[in-house]
Amino acid sequence: MKKKIAVLLGGTSSEREISIRSGNYIVQSLLKSGFNVHAIDTYNYSITDLKKEKFDKVYIALHGKGGEDGSIQGVLEYLKIPYTGSGIMASAISIDKFRTKLLWKSHNLPIIPDVYIKKNAIPLNTYAIKQILKLKFPVLVKPNNQGSSIGITLVSSAKELSKGINLAANYNDDILIEQFIIGKEYTVSILNQKTLPIINISTRNSFYDYNAKYKSSSTEYLCPSKLNIKQEKKLNEIAISAWNILGCKGCGRIDVILDHENKFWLLEVNTIPGMTNRSLVPIAAKEAGISFDKLVLLILNINNKNF
Template identity: 45%
Template sequence: MNGFASNIDAKALGKVAVLMGGRSAEREVSLMSGQGVLEALLSRGVDAHAFDPAERHLDELLKEGFARCFIALHGRYGEDGTVQGALELLGIPYTGPGVMASSIAVDKIMTKRIWRFEGLPTPDWRLVSNAEQTRTAFEALGAPMIVKPAREGSSIGMAKVMSAEECEAAYALASKYDPEVLCEQFIAGDETTCAVLGEGVSARALPVIRIVAPEGNYDYQNKYFTDTTQYHCPCGLPEGEEAEIQRLVERAFRTLGCRGWSRADIMIRASDRKPFLLEINTSPGMTSHSLVPMSARAAGISYEALCLGLVAGASLDGVRKSQ
């Protein structure tokens, strides 16, 4: 992918809004992502401007003559199809997957249902709506069990349950963020992530990253605010394993109808080295700790080129513009 973002005329992209901040629980991370993207686009000569939907109405995008948007929003009201739908109505092309793919992918339960139907491997799970159902799920799935909100990211509201006594507190934490709570079988093994760029049959996976977090706890703090988590890219996995993960992630990306870019999280079960899809992020982080820029660098794509290529590929559902 060394030619990614080559021969792009920055001036021809017009006025670009970098949507950042927003109203989700991931606002802080989104502001960091957006600032990085904004600086990268400006460095490449793009007429880019910060735009926070929590502080300004989206119709101002049209009034102020923005030609396209880079969505650096994370979580609800930015990664769930709502902003995508608004931009469709405004007729302003945007980065990343469209309305349907975004709304499905942000919902971990719907995503897992589709992947399971398509024969893609994902850990067993239960949807629960109270503490008693969480305990019942624990009896079925066993320990450890992951409990998390169905529609949040960055490990917000997530807990690892080791005993039935911990179920009530885990449910209470997750349900603060979403009335629908996912209980998921824990897969012990290597934690990896893999990004995809492109669209349809031309979409291609970037190099796999293997994550080694302190005590195996890759939580919100260890994702964004510590330097103790180790990221291995090249991943150090056998070549065949990495290729299998890349093929799996490309299938997962296409199955949900994604376009532009996304990043999937995968666990490799230690006992038999089988990969399992956990979730897919349709507006991945772009902070200094983020993983897509790291993987892109390993593929010969700089952070600035990544941002430029993504915004140049901004589009609307059913409309594809070549740059």
């Protein structure tokens, strides 16, 4: 009898459109692999019905709030339905950029200098302004728990700060202001505690923003990354440490930047990476000789060898 799989996609987050695209690629792949698979948009679906409909496992393709923040994982744990990816705590921490960085900092991993503020503290008091001005401009102003570079502003001077903070506050009550590091961006995909080939992301934009990720045809993904052996070893060590410190499982990505002094800086973690034709994990897997269909099966079967 075919295993019955629910692919959760869509949802209510600002990354809904990307989630639908990822989910549909996964559905088509699982159909080819012979599963009884159903695409379920959580926007208009009661998750408790998964138990009633006797699904054997859930493949989570939800990005952002409601998918990567531990909430859906908590419901699935309660329903006792196996699911892909990281658990409740790792998901909840990983979507929170500020708390993720606190954990990384406690283990002496390289994090970018930042200032954390709350929406209810706007307009900012003198102390907060002084802390921000200690950072070197330009800075990135970002919502604390958004993905896909949504709501992020590159701010070049103190005069532009308010605009960036107000935009970020539209997406989240917690806002992170980070020093902008000029350098080359890399991403390390992790599959079942092992790293895949590193990708160098090259964009003509000021940084790897939403447009560069999903719309621009000029963005390039170099895999192999052209890092030397020593650099690759160092970056893989940093990525695995960052992943394990958060308690992540399954498949995900660690994003970093290499500055002009050849120092790596951690940017963020992605516990439910995109799975479209432009997505980074499938590109890295292909370089490692893993087809998209095999990748989907590997993710489905992690921590469930007999599935």
